[in-house]
Amino acid sequence: xxxxxVQVIDDDPGVRETYSDKIIDANLIAVPxxxxxxxxxxxxxxxxxxxxxxxxDFDLKPSGYAGFNGAELVSRWYKTNFPGILxxxxxxxxxxxxxxxxxxIPVLIxxxxxxxxxxxxxxxxxxRELSGTIRPVRRAWRTQVHFLDDEVGSNGTFTVELPxxxxxxxxxxxxxxxxxxxxxxxxxxxxxxxxxxxxxEASEDLFLDEWVVEG
Amino acid sequence: MSSGHIRFSxxxxxxxxxxxxxxxxxxxxxxxxxxxDADAINCIVRIxxxxxxxxxxxxxxxxxxxxxxxxxxxxxxxxxxxKVTSVVTKLGRTPAGNKGLxxxxxxxxxxxxxxxxxxxxxxxxxTALIDWSKFDRAAMVDEVAIEVRTDRAPKGFSGxxxxxxxxxxxxxxxxVKRLARAMIxxxxxxxxxxxxxxxxxxxxxxxxxxxxxxxxxxxESQFHLxxxxxxxxxxxxxxxxxxxxxxxxxxxxxxxxxxxxxxxAPDAIFELWEFNLGSAGFVTRSVTLGELREWLSxxxxxxxxxxxxxxxxxxxxxxxxxxxxxxxxxxxxxxxSTNNSLGRVVVNDTSGRLTQKTDRGGFxxxxxxxxLRKFAMDSLDWMAKQRLASAEARRQQTRKNTEDTSxxxxxxxxxxxxxxxxPESKSKLSTAFAAYDRARERETNAxxxxxxxxxxxxxxxxxxxxxxxxxxxNSLKIIEGNVDTIEFRGLRDxxxxxxxxxxxxxxxxxxxxxxxxxxxRATLRLLEQDKRRVGSVDLNKTLNSVLETFEPxxxxxxxxxxxxxxxxxPTVWGTEAAVESxxxxxxxxxxxxxxxxxxxxxxxxIESVIGEGVWTLRIADNGPGIRDISLTDIWLPGQTRRTExxxxxxxxxxxxxxxxxxRVSAVERSDLGGAMFTVTVPTLTK
Numbered sequence: 001x002x003x004x005x006v007q008v009i010d011d012d013p014g015v016r017e018t019y020s021d022k023i024i025d026a027n028l029i030a031v032p033x034x035x036x037x038x039x040x041x042x043x044x045x046x047x048x049x050x051x052x053x054x055x056x057d058f059d060l061k062p063s064g065y066a067g068f069n070g071a072e073l074v075s076r077w078y079k080t081n082f083p084g085i086l087x088x089x090x091x092x093x094x095x096x097x098x099x100x101x102x103x104x105i106p107v108l109i110x111x112x113x114x115x116x117x118x119x120x121x122x123x124x125x126x127x128r129e130l131s132g133t134i135r136p137v138r139r140a141w142r143t144q145v146h147f148l149d150d151e152v153g154s155n156g157t158f159t160v161e162l163p164x165x166x167x168x169x170x171x172x173x174x175x176x177x178x179x180x181x182x183x184x185x186x187x188x189x190x191x192x193x194x195x196x197x198x199x200x201e202a203s204e205d206l207f208l209d210e211w212v213v214e215g
Numbered sequence: 216m217s218s219g220h221i222r223f224s225x226x227x228x229x230x231x232x233x234x235x236x237x238x239x240x241x242x243x244x245x246x247x248x249x250x251x252d253a254d255a256i257n258c259i260v261r262i263x264x265x266x267x268x269x270x271x272x273x274x275x276x277x278x279x280x281x282x283x284x285x286x287x288x289x290x291x292x293x294x295x296x297x298k299v300t301s302v303v304t305k306l307g308r309t310p311a312g313n314k315g316l317x318x319x320x321x322x323x324x325x326x327x328x329x330x331x332x333x334x335x336x337x338x339x340x341x342t343a344l345i346d347w348s349k350f351d352r353a354a355m356v357d358e359v360a361i362e363v364r365t366d367r368a369p370k371g372f373s374g375x376x377x378x379x380x381x382x383x384x385x386x387x388x389x390x391v392k393r394l395a396r397a398m399i400x401x402x403x404x405x406x407x408x409x410x411x412x413x414x415x416x417x418x419x420x421x422x423x424x425x426x427x428x429x430x431x432x433x434x435e436s437q438f439h440l441x442x443x444x445x446x447x448x449x450x451x452x453x454x455x456x457x458x459x460x461x462x463x464x465x466x467x468x469x470x471x472x473x474x475x476x477x478x479x480a481p482d483a484i485f486e487l488w489e490f491n492l493g494s495a496g497f498v499t500r501s502v503t504l505g506e507l508r509e510w511l512s513x514x515x516x517x518x519x520x521x522x523x524x525x526x527x528x529x530x531x532x533x534x535x536x537x538x539x540x541x542x543x544x545x546x547x548x549x550x551x552s553t554n555n556s557l558g559r560v561v562v563n564d565t566s567g568r569l570t571q572k573t574d575r576g577g578f579x580x581x582x583x584x585x586x587l588r589k590f591a592m593d594s595l596d597w598m599a600k601q602r603l604a605s606a607e608a609r610r611q612q613t614r615k616n617t618e619d620t621s622x623x624x625x626x627x628x629x630x631x632x633x634x635x636x637x638p639e640s641k642s643k644l645s646t647a648f649a650a651y652d653r654a655r656e657r658e659t660n661a662x663x664x665x666x667x668x669x670x671x672x673x674x675x676x677x678x679x680x681x682x683x684x685x686x687x688x689n690s691l692k693i694i695e696g697n698v699d700t701i702e703f704r705g706l707r708d709x710x711x712x713x714x715x716x717x718x719x720x721x722x723x724x725x726x727x728x729x730x731x732x733x734x735x736r737a738t739l740r741l742l743e744q745d746k747r748r749v750g751s752v753d754l755n756k757t758l759n760s761v762l763e764t765f766e767p768x769x770x771x772x773x774x775x776x777x778x779x780x781x782x783x784x785p786t787v788w789g790t791e792a793a794v795e796s797x798x799x800x801x802x803x804x805x806x807x808x809x810x811x812x813x814x815x816x817x818x819x820x821i822e823s824v825i826g827e828g829v830w831t832l833r834i835a836d837n838g839p840g841i842r843d844i845s846l847t848d849i850w851l852p853g854q855t856r857r858t859e860x861x862x863x864x865x866x867x868x869x870x871x872x873x874x875x876x877x878r879v880s881a882v883e884r885s886d887l888g889g890a891m892f893t894v895t896v897p898t899l900t901k
Contacts, residue, residue, distance in 0.1 A: 012689045018696030025703055111692050115699055184585050 001127050003083065005051035006119070008032040009073065011065030019055055019087070019114070026116035041068040045076060053123050058088035058098070071097065075104035083126035087114055095204050096157060100177040102207035103140060103197070106130075136199040140209065143198055147190040158186055162206070165198050171206060179211050222357065225350040231293065232319040235574055239324060239386055240394035241527070245317030245575070246274040246377055247398060247414050251524060252310040253278025253375065258414040260398065262386055271325065271380040279305075280334040280373040283341045283363050290330065291343070291361060293319055308412075309522035309565055317575055323347060325379040332375040333368045340368035395421040399428050400518060401525050403559065412523075424513060432510055435502055436488035438551075438602075440558075442469075442594035443484050444587075447477025451594050453601065462601040469597045480586035481568045485594055487517065487558035489551040517558035517591070519578075521569060528577055529560075536577075537591050542599070549599045549606070560591055625652065665852050668861060679738045691732050698724050730771040737764045741799070746791040751899055754785045754794060754830050755823055761798045762821070765806075773817055774809055780823040785830040785898045793871040797879075800864040801834045801892055807860075808838030808889060820887055830898050835891035840884040849881060872896065 006023045008030055010016045020030035031051045038044045044066065054077055056070035066073075070086050077084035085107045088094055098105065106129040107122040129138065141164070148159040148170055157172040175183050182192055195210040243260060250258040255278030264270040281290060293315045303309050322328040328345040343363045353359050395416050402412040415421065433439075434456060442451040448466040455461050467475050490507060517537055518530030528534045535541070535553050543550035562569065568583040578584045628648060635641040702721055705713040740760075762778060769776050787794070802819075809817045817837065824831040841849060850869045855862035872879040877896030885891030 012693070014693040015689055015696070018693050018700070021700045022696070022703075025700065025707075112695060114696070116703060185580070 001052070001083070001130075003028065003052045003123055003127075005029040005031050005053075006123070007049070007051040007054040009038075009054065009056035009060065009066070009070065011057070011060050011063040015057060019057075022114060022116055022119060023055070026119045028119070037064065038066040038068075041066075041072055041076060044068070044073070045080070049082065053083040053085075053126070055085045055087060055119065058086065058094055069097070071101045071105060075101040078104040078106065078126075078130070081130055083123055083130060085109055085119065085122045085126065087111055096172050096174050099171075099173065099207055100209065102205070103195070103209045106138065108205075137201060137205065138197050139199055140195040140207075141198045142193055142212075143196050145192055145194050145196075145208070145211075147186045147188060147192075149188055160208075162196055162198070165196065165200070165206065169203050171203050173208060179213075181213055182211050185213065222355050225353050225356055225359075227356065228319065228323065228347075228350060231316055232323040235316055235320070238393075239321075239390050240397055241575055242317050242321030242324065243272065243274065243394055244397050244401065244527075246321050247401065248311040248524060249318065250274065250276035250278050250375070250414070251308060251402065251412050252304065253280070254304045254306045254308065255279075255374065256411075256413060258412070259417060260394070260414065261417040262391065264382070264385060269380050270382040270385065271378055272321075272382065272386075273376060273378040275374065275376040277374040280332045280337070280375055281341065282334050282337075283339075283365055286330065286332070286341055286343055286363050290315075303565075311522075311524050316573060322377070322379060324382055326381040326383070327379070329378045329380070330375070331378075333373045335373035337373075338367055338369070339365050341365050391416075391418055392424075395424050396513060397525075397527065399425055400514070400530070402523060403518075403520050403525070403561070404428055427510060427513055430506070430510055432490075432502055432507055433488055435490060435507060437491040438487075438489040438598070440487040440489070440594060440598050441484070442486075442590070444478055444480060444590050445482050447479060449478065449590055449594065451597060453598050461605075462598070464597055464601075469593050471593060471596065478586040478590040480583050480590060481562055481564040481566065483560055483562045483587060483590070485517075485558065485560045485591045487551060487556055487595070489556045492555045511554065511557060515555075515557050516553050517556075517560065519560045519562065521562045521564050521571075521578075526571060526577060527575065530558075536588065537595060539595065542595070549602045551595070560587070562587065668852075668863065672861060672863065676738070676742075691728050694724065694728050698728075726767075726770065730767040733764060733767045737799075740764060741792070741795060746795065749788070749790055751786045752789055752791050752794050754787055754832075754896075754898070755780055755783065757791055757794045758798055758821070758823055758832070761795055761802070765802050768806060769819070772806060772809065773815070774806065775816075775818050777818065777820045778823075779821070781825040783825050785825050787830065787875055787877075787896050787898055789875045793874055796871045797868050797894060798832070798834075800868045804864055805834060805836040805838065805889075808840075809836055811839045812837060812889075818887060825898075828898055828900065829895050832894040833891060835885040835887045836889040837887045838889035840889045841881060842883075846881055846883065850879075868892075868894075 006028050008016050008019045008023065010019065013032075013034065016032040016034070020032050023030040029051075038060070054074070056073050058070040060066035060069055060073075070088065074084040074086045084105075086098075086105050087109050088098075089110055098108075102108075106126045109118050109122055125135075129135075143162055143164045146161050146163065148161060156175045158175060158178070159170045160173055161167055161170045175186075178186070185192075193212040194208045196206055196208050200206045247258055247260065253276060255276035258274065258276040258278075261273045261275075262271075263273070322345060326347050328347070330343045330345075331340065332342075333340050341363055343361055345361055349359045350356065395418060398414045398416050398421070401414060415425075436456060438461070439454040439456075439458075440451070441454065442449060449469045450465060451469050452463040453461045466477075470476070490511065492504065492508065516530035516532070516534065517539070519526045529536050539550065539556070540552050543552045569587070570579045570581070571577070572579055632641060632644045632648060635644060698721055701717065702713075705717045705721075709716065758780070762776070768774075805819055809819070820833075820835045822831075822833040824833070849865050852863055852866040869879055872894055875896045877894060879892065879894045881893070882891045
């Protein structure tokens with residue numbers, strides 16, 4: 001797959017311009033999405049693509065620019081074989097929202113690490129993964145998940161641990177991302193299975209997907 | 216060709232009987248349920264345990280009895296219930312429909328089980344004797360035949376008697392108590408029914424318990440919740456002790472989810488009576504607090520009645536299937552607990568949407584059960600919200616009333632002074648009261664200001680948190696991104712000249728943006744929800760995390776920081792937010808104090824010392840020290856020497872340290888030159 005043009009998605013025109021400059025310095029053509037409103041994700045994806053890859057920021061909603069966030073967009077791109085990079089800071093609240101989609105977000109770069117080299121390497125990584133070569137840190141394995149506490153009030157998250165990944169760090173999963181049967185059964189001591197990238201080096205990079213409860 | 220059958224070894228009887236249903240009381244209860252299904256009105260359970268000789272249990276009822284055919288093809292068949300829940304009995308009862316496994320457990324409690332039954336309108340009596348020792352000697356279950364004998368019996372009498380003799384183990388007092396409670400609660404004892412089922416256990420405990428349960432204290436309840444579920448739609452009311460409606464709601468108000476979907480559960484009525492167990496409310500009542508507590512200890516909890524019979528374990532001691540106690544921990548004033556309430560969920564489930572587990576340990580937890588549970592929990596949540604709203608309205612009213620009462624009391628005192636005849640005394644009283652009134656007014660004003668200050672600070676915090684990203688996020692991202700691009704292009708296009716012309720200014724911008732970003736990050740980090748959860752807090756980790764957040768501020772203000780941390784992970788029981796508040800307020804104070812140090816040697820020393828069961832934090836700077844204010848007053852709210860200060864930082868520190876069970880002290884000038892604060896908190900033992 002040959003990439004020449006990279007679509008740039010951010011709700012701030014200044015940020016779009018900044019990202020575009022980095023893409024240009026990577027000897028690629030930047031295609032900033034300068035429309036005021038991108039609409040819903042379905043509406044946006046229905047548009048004819050003007051590039052061969054994309055770069056999106058996470059927060060797109062506050063200004064009314066888009067009815068979806070960058071993680072939703074990049075993961076949907078992945079499913080249509082379109083390489084995409086998500087650019088965001090690793091903030092706790094973001095990580096919990098990204099985690100259920102992370103399996104389909106091959107490359108996440110923080111703004112301070114976004115530069116011409118990281119963009120080129122990131123796009124190469126996306127293409128490799130889309131063609132079936134998945135790095136050990138991203139490979140999904142079926143693994144047991146232990147629930148450590150009940151749903152936490154307004155926060156709406158459960159604390160879980162993955163013994164196969166490591167017990168030093170517990171991670172948070174949002175109740176709204178769990179299948180109904182698991183959400184209802186979840187209580188301290190509850191165990192089920194899910195697919196996770198057990199090779200992930202940091203909890204921020206862990207994804208949890210395909211939840212299963214044995215009948 | 217040869218063929219065979221699946222056959223069962225006699226050991227299967229043990230697996231299916233005593234191992235699957237290990238509770239003796241649960242097994243006997245299954246025999247009692249058989250009596251209910253046979254339309255019995257009376258059912259007497261007797262436990263006969265003589266000091267010597269054979270012990271036995273008998274269950275005798277006055278129900279329909281069984282024919283020989285029903286014994287052979289029903290009673291003796293395991294795993295297949297002939298009872299259909301959609302067909303009711305002559306008395307209108309829906310059969311409990313068990314599979315006979317609980318009965319097996321009960322029959323195997325002794326070495327011999329004898330059945331004797333007289334069918335209604337018949338002169339025949341049928342008896343069957345099961346000698347379990349024969350099964351012990353046989354290899355396969357079907358090798359042992361059980362003979363059903365028929366003889367004559369007086370007409371006009373019907374019923375069944377089951378006697379289990381030579382009990383394998385004695386029945387303990389606790390088991391008898393459990394059985395007594397289960398039998399009393401089996402058919403809802405609080406509803407007057409025609410042809411009601413009245414099972415009786417012939418034991419002293421039962422009589423006392425039955426008497427206690429018969430006391431009906433429902434009128435003593437503070438709140439009575441009545442929630443109906445009809446065709447998936449909820450309709451909920453809360454009544455007071457007189458039966459007057461306090462709050463009511465329809466399905467749309469009760470369901471918290473946006474889609475307002477129906478509860479996919481059978482029709483049900485959930486009622487809950489909540490009692491005020493505070494001693495103050497019992498002075499004028501006819502029942503004592505002790506009586507009410509005792510009654511609740513027996514009947515309390517939320518029971519489930521499906522088609523007229525209770526389903527254990529819901530409502531048993533320790534069973535909190537609606538998570539009432541957990542919810543009460545979060546909101547103790549507005550929530551019932553299993554200790555101060557009694558409830559029942561009466562389910563009309565003729566179509567069998569709820570299925571009981573084979574071991575009689577409640578319903579299989581499928582969609583229908585979850586929907587029923589959710590309906591009950593949503594009803595409780597809704598009730599708590601209404602009560603919270605009422606409490607808030609009361610609070611507002613009380614505040615207004617207090618002001619009115621205060622004014623009226625003041626007028627009253629002034630009037631009394633006016634009535635004093637002696638002019639000298641009157642003058643002295645007037646002067647004294649005026650002085651008192653001014654002092655009270657000053658105190659009130661000080662408190663008002665403090666409350667206002669807290670509100671202002673909270674609003675500032677909320678605003679900062681809401682816009683933390685937008686205020687600096689994008690602007691910083693653009694500055695940082697453009698600086699990177701300038702650097703990239705500078706290096707590419709200017710080569711060696713880059714270092715001469717652009718490197719310095721770019722470094723300056725980077726330093727400044729790093730400092731700018733800290734504010735938003737620090738604000739958001741303080742507000743992370745996890746930090747307000749009570750648990751074990753790693754003190755050194757929290758200290759290092761706060762220092763990392765402040766790093767750009769230290770750099771921006773040219774403060775050299777000397778951190779001396781004892782190796783280890785001391786922990787304290789509390790919240791990370793409390794520990795962060797302590798450290799952050801000290802650092803804020805020091806950074807402000809160091810503004811007065813113009814000698815270009817600004818220094819901050821932070822020591823984390825691990826002692827025997829304690830952790831000590833010392834923070835010292837080389838600012839001007841504590842001046843113009845006493846060491847006692849620095850902890851008081853609103854006391855500050857700075858025009859922009861709030862005077863709350865050290866008050867918060869003191870409160871937070873006290874919450875953690877520790878102590879805090881200050882010295883005006885330390886060896887470093889400026890103020891030094893010392894915090895000591897007890898640590899958790901590992």
